[in-house]
Amino acid sequence: MASINWISTRPAERASADVTGLFVQEYGHKPAGVWSAPGRVNLIGEHVDYAGGISVPFALSQRTCVAMKQNNMGAYRIVSRIGEPEEFQRFTIPVSDVGPGRPQNWAGYALGAVWAGIEEGAIDPALGGLDIAVESDVPVGAGLSSSAALECSTALAAAELVGAEKADRTALMRACIRAENEVVGASTGGLDQQISLFGRAGHALAIDFSQATARHIPFDIARRDLSILIVNTRAPHSLADGQYAARRRVIDGVTSSLGVESLRFAEDAVARSAEWAAAHGPSPDEPIVDSERNWWRGVVARRVRHVVTEIDRTERAIAQLEAGDLREFGASMLASHASLRDDYEVTIPELDVAVEEAMAGGAWGARMTGGGFGGSVIALLPRDRVEQAADSIYEAFGKRDFNAPEFAVAVPCDGARRER
Ligand code: GLA
Numbered sequence: 159m160a161s162i163n164w165i166s167t168r169p170a171e172r173a174s175a176d177v178t179g180l181f182v183q184e185y186g187h188k189p190a191g192v193w194s195a196p197g198r199v200n201l202i203g204e205h206v207d208y209a210g211g212i213s214v215p216f217a218l219s220q221r222t223c224v225a226m227k228q229n230n231m232g233a234y235r236i237v238s239r240i241g242e243p244e245e246f247q248r249f250t251i252p253v254s255d256v257g258p259g260r261p262q263n264w265a266g267y268a269l270g271a272v273w274a275g276i277e278e279g280a281i282d283p284a285l286g287g288l289d290i291a292v293e294s295d296v297p298v299g300a301g302l303s304s305s306a307a308l309e310c311s312t313a314l315a316a317a318e319l320v321g322a323e324k325a326d327r328t329a330l331m332r333a334c335i336r337a338e339n340e341v342v343g344a345s346t347g348g349l350d351q352q353i354s355l356f357g358r359a360g361h362a363l364a365i366d367f368s369q370a371t372a373r374h375i376p377f378d379i380a381r382r383d384l385s386i387l388i389v390n391t392r393a394p395h396s397l398a399d400g401q402y403a404a405r406r407r408v409i410d411g412v413t414s415s416l417g418v419e420s421l422r423f424a425e426d427a428v429a430r431s432a433e434w435a436a437a438h439g440p441s442p443d444e445p446i447v448d449s450e451r452n453w454w455r456g457v458v459a460r461r462v463r464h465v466v467t468e469i470d471r472t473e474r475a476i477a478q479l480e481a482g483d484l485r486e487f488g489a490s491m492l493a494s495h496a497s498l499r500d501d502y503e504v505t506i507p508e509l510d511v512a513v514e515e516a517m518a519g520g521a522w523g524a525r526m527t528g529g530g531f532g533g534s535v536i537a538l539l540p541r542d543r544v545e546q547a548a549d550s551i552y553e554a555f556g557k558r559d560f561n562a563p564e565f566a567v568a569v570p571c572d573g574a575r576r577e578r
Pocket residue numbers: 200203204205206207208346347348349350397528529530
């Protein structure tokens with residue numbers, strides 16, 4: 159059998175040295191400093207952040223490192239090393255060319271966060287042009303928030319480079335969300351940026367999006383000889399395509415038609431969503447045709463049911479975690495996956511197969527994590543079952559001609575920080 163691939167993760171010191179080397183090689187001078195921010199997994203509470211729900215993510219040891227220094231060119235120069243064999247991507251973009259809708263490439267996450275950070279008052283507008291080098295161990299397109307890791311590391315670097323020794327992380331979080339929504343044009347909810355900036359080693363973060371509150375919860379599963387295995391399905395994946403936005407449109411539409419801030423506070427939200435469905439079809443600009451009305455009512459009711467049950471499930475899951483009922487917590491993870499598969503319809507066969515195989519391999523629970531339509535699964539497993547479970551998932555993917563998956567053991571780590 160071919161050997162399975164484990165996602166490689168450099169120790170912080172190594173990654174900082176590598177990105178410094180890249181910076182020097184590219185620009186011919188030393189950076190003023192190096193900052194990093196992590197990717198994340200979400201333990202539970204999926205597709206509810208934009209609905210005033212609750213999520214429980216933790217920050218990963220896989221991080222994006224950014225080396226930065228001011229230049230006096232009035233432009234951002236940014237370089238990133240990607241993939242193997244070594245390949246570089248670089249852009250030079252005038253500072254005044256960054257704003258809503260631009261640039262339309264990966265640099266938009268980084269430079270958009272700087273632009274929005276200035277708008278939010280968290281980054282000094284006198285900053286001017288910047289030289290930036292990026293290295294990342296967060297796999298791209300894996301549903302592990304490589305985009306938030308890029309936004310948050312760049313924004314924190316720009317904030318701390320001039321003036322702010324202790325950046326206003328709440329304002330930076332708002333900025334990074336705006337980079338995603340306004341510059342890149344992905345209508346994502348904010349979960350990823352919050353955990354990337356506020357993660358804490360050994361803890362998950364219970365975030366209540368309707369109250370704008372968050373609480374660190376100890377997540378020391380190693381003490382119970384358990385691990386979280388990440389399975390990156392490596393299936394093609396993009397949140398900027400229409401599916402994520404379509405889910406959000408339905409939930410936003412129903413929520414405002416019910417006159418509530420969150421579906422969580424609506425009585426009979428599922429039944430009452432029918433009214434909205436009768437008036438608004440799948441493409442909001444076209445009136446709904448009669449032959450589709452019943453089908454569409456059913457779809458909207460299922461979307462709303464996911465959000466309502468997932469928020470409820472997440473509330474109980476937090477209590478299970480705090481009580482150390484990890485068997486029960488595993489069952490909640492599995493129920494969450496079923497709801498995302500059957501009601502919210504954001505899973506794909508790769509995600510479902512990975513969950514089934516993990517459960518067959520002795521997992522206490524497993525579910526997709528992140529936006530779905532590709533990306534990763536997480537499985538809560540006894541530590542001594544991890545390798546075997548990875549082997550059997552790898553084999554099951556091979557039999558179905560799926561892309562070969564890759565794996566990592568997820569360790570709860572600190573959020574964004576200065577490295578050197
Ligand atoms: C993506 C988005 C988040 C969140 C999740 C689903 O990761 O960026 O805001 O909506 O999907 O929970």
